[in-house]
Amino acid sequence: MLGAGGHREEPGVNSTQQSGGPVPTVDVDRSDPAYRTWLKEAVRKVQADANRSADTHLLRFPLPEEWGVDLYLKDESTHPTGSLKHRLARSLFLYGLCNGWIRPESPVIEASSGSTAVSEAYFAQLIGVPFIAVMPRTTSREKCRLIEFRGGRCHFVDDPWAMYIEAAALAERTGGHYIDQFTYAERATDWRGNNNIAESVYSQLRNERFPEPVWIVATAGTGGTSATFGxxxxxxxxxxxxxVADPENSCFFDGWRHHDPGATSEFGSRIEGIGRPRMEPSFLPGAIDRMMKVPDAASVAAVRALEQAIGRKAGGSTGTGLWSALKIVAEMAGEGRRGSIVSLICDPGERYLDKYYSDAWLAQQGLDITPYALAISTFLATGRWP
Structure with a gap:
């Protein structure tokens, strides 16, 4: 971030390290009883967080029962840190601790557009290690505030591509651990069960009229959630x-469609938390059956329609998934197919009041949500997708 006089400050782990000078690597004898005691206590604290956190709700989006299609939204915004990324951050911290990568007093560093960093700052504070988030300068102010509230530091970059390199370099300079959600998301999550999001969804649907969903709709930032479901x-x-629903300025759709692991996107996503400029290591195309490319204006129209339908504000990534889920509802209803569909409320809309709920921001971005809002309202009123 920029300090007095416009000079870039080097966020460190304490005031003496903010000068930007190299910081000696903190090494640990992993056989040292003191380290093993610290490690056991850190793992206990992270696991205890899961025990204290009740499962998230599965909400119904109101649709006419005669359509024969039920749409559910897994409300991940009710986690202690307010987003789907709470699950991922817990898994990444356990993975890093048990691999011996996260050590006492050494900073944990992440490249993130916001929500993952908020959750990781929470777990870093929980076990008493410093945390630094390397983020695009366009990240919402509210997310930055939440990171700092949890004791973390925000380190901004102008180019989304620079996040990876800067996070790794910062870890090298500070002797910290680059936790790297984009590589380890699919590895750190126990996809076979153990109270992952997929197991939770099926448990909650057990007594519904269509307990096995026809479709699950996810969005991809790391790709960890879609990999877990798949x-x-x-x-x-x-x-x-x-x-998987993919926003504008993201390469996932093209990479999946053309079987191109080297696909890239020139610009960063306007839908915070999802969409990437490169095919991330945690994104597994083989675990996915279908992808949809969703205009950013459609994502915004969908979250505003969600508020009208259930009285809840949600972030833009929720709108990306909801737009795709509603299109699948329309396909199934038009074909006379019955069943259920599940999508996600990824995080609360209060983090984006200055973006997706701001008409001034939409105008600045050149986004016209009118035709997409009309498409949704027409569909919900008539059952026909325009």
Whole structure:
């Protein structure tokens, strides 16, 4: 971040390290009883957080019952840190601790557009290690405030591509651990069960009229959530299909469609938390059955329609998934197919009042949500997708 006089400050782990000078690497004898005591206590604290956190709600989006299609939204905004990324951050911290990568007094560093960093700052504070988030300068002010509230530091970059390099370099300079959600998300999550999001969804649907969903719709930032769902349904031998909704300025759709692991996007996503400029290591195309490319204006129209339908504000990534889920509802209803669909409320809309709920921001971005809002209202009123 920029300090007095416009000079870039080097966020460090304490005031003496903010000069930008190299910081000696903190090494640990992993056989040292003091380290093992610290490690056991850190793992206990992270696991205890899961025990204190009740499961998130599965909400119904109101649709006419005669359509024969039920749409549910898994409300991940009710986690202690307010987003789907709470699950991921917990898994990444356990993974890093048990691998011996996270050590006492050494900073944990992440490249993030916001929500993951908010959750990771929470767990870093929980176990008493410093945390630094390397983020695009366009990240919402509220997310930055939440990171700092949890004791973390925000380190801004102008180019989204620079996040990866800067986070790794910062870890090298400070002797910290680059936790790297974009590589380790799919590895750190126990996709076979152990109270992951997929297992939770199926448990909550058990007494519904269509307990095995026809489709689960996810959005991709790291790709960890879609990988968890895709692996779990195959492991459990369900017939559910996985659809991933991808925003503008993201390469995932093109990479998936053309089987191109080297696909890239020139610009950063306007939908915070999802969409990436490169094919991330944690994004598993083989675990996905379908993808949809969603205009950013459609994502915004969908979150505003969600507020009208259930009285809840949600972030833009929720709108990206909801737009795709509603299109699948329309397809199924038009074909006379019955069943259920599950999508996600990824985080609360209060973090984006200056973006997705601001008409001034939409005008600044050149986004016209009118035709997309009309498409949704027409569909919900008539059952026909325009």
């Amino acid at each position: 692996r779990y349904v195959r492991y459990m031998q369900y017939d559910t299909r996985i659809c």
